Amino acid sequence: MKTEDVLNEFRKVDALLEGHFILSSGRRSPVFLQKALVFSHPETSEKLCAALAEKLKAQFGQIDVVCGPAVGGLIPGYETARALGCRAIFTERQDGKMTLRRGFDIKKGERVVVVEDIVTTGLSMRETFDALNLFDGDVIGGACVVDRSNGKTDVGLPLVSLAAVDFPDYDANDLPTELEAIPAIKPGSRGLK
Numbered sequence: 001m002k003t004e005d006v007l008n009e010f011r012k013v014d015a016l017l018e019g020h021f022i023l024s025s026g027r028r029s030p031v032f033l034q035k036a037l038v039f040s041h042p043e044t045s046e047k048l049c050a051a052l053a054e055k056l057k058a059q060f061g062q063i064d065v066v067c068g069p070a071v072g073g074l075i076p077g078y079e080t081a082r083a084l085g086c087r088a089i090f091t092e093r094q095d096g097k098m099t100l101r102r103g104f105d106i107k108k109g110e111r112v113v114v115v116e117d118i119v120t121t122g123l124s125m126r127e128t129f130d131a132l133n134l135f136d137g138d139v140i141g142g143a144c145v146v147d148r149s150n151g152k153t154d155v156g157l158p159l160v161s162l163a164a165v166d167f168p169d170y171d172a173n174d175l176p177t178e179l180e181a182i183p184a185i186k187p188g189s190r191g192l193k
């Protein structure tokens with residue numbers, strides 16, 4: 001699948017939003033990919049994640065465990081694991097800190113990949129690597145459906161993306177006038193009370 005094919009899946013379900021958005025990192029953007037709308041269609045999720053799994057196999061070879069960070073990584077993580085025929089686990093935030101809970105374990109020698117929906121600054125991916133590195137097993141890399149940094153983000157390990165785009169984002173204290181004029185909304189779950 002090409003980047004345009006992936007973006008078309010977002011357009012089809014009106015999930016390529018325009019406005020003023022507060023991203024997980026706190027940065028602001030006039031564009032937001034509302035992945036939850038895309039992943040509410042199981043056949044679309046299956047198609048996207050099967051394509052991502054092919055890229056993962058080509059990059060990493062054997063993969064034993066896929067970890068999808070909650071909330072956004074849950075569905076793509078599970079669906080990619082299904083395509084790979086491996087185990088699916090997830091991390092979640094506990095008092096804001098990305099954590100592996102619920103009795104999930106990673107055995108020595110198991111090769112683990114983190115699958116995110118979206119990567120922008122890569123902070124969530126790095127936090128997930130840190131959470132997983134407290135366990136046995138080898139965290140070998142990451143993947144995402146859309147890389148909003150167009151390949152520029154360094155997550156510290158190899159990163160595979162199904163689509164790479166260059167959507168603008170800004171420091172909250174340095175907004176263009178057209179964004180300042182629109183009230184900001186925060187669609188993601190980081191910091192939710």
Ligand SMILES: O=P(O)(O)OC[C@H]1O[C@H](OP(=O)(O)OP(=O)(O)O)[C@H](O)[C@@H]1O
Pocket residue numbers: 023024025069070071072073116117118119120121122123124125187188189190
């Ligand atoms: O690369 P980053 O700058 O970290 O941004 C990407 C992260 O932002 C979103 O999560 P968010 O924390 O908004 O919550 P969600 O998973 O509930 O959407 C998305 O699911 C990624 O995890």
Ligand SMILES: O=C(O)c1cc(=O)[nH]c(=O)[nH]1
Pocket residue numbers: 022023024025031032033034035072118119120121148188
């Ligand atoms: O950076 C983010 O938080 C982010 C951007 C985006 O387009 N979609 C999303 O779910 N999160």
Ligand SMILES: [Mg+2]
Pocket residue numbers: 069070071072073124
């Ligand atoms: Mg997330």
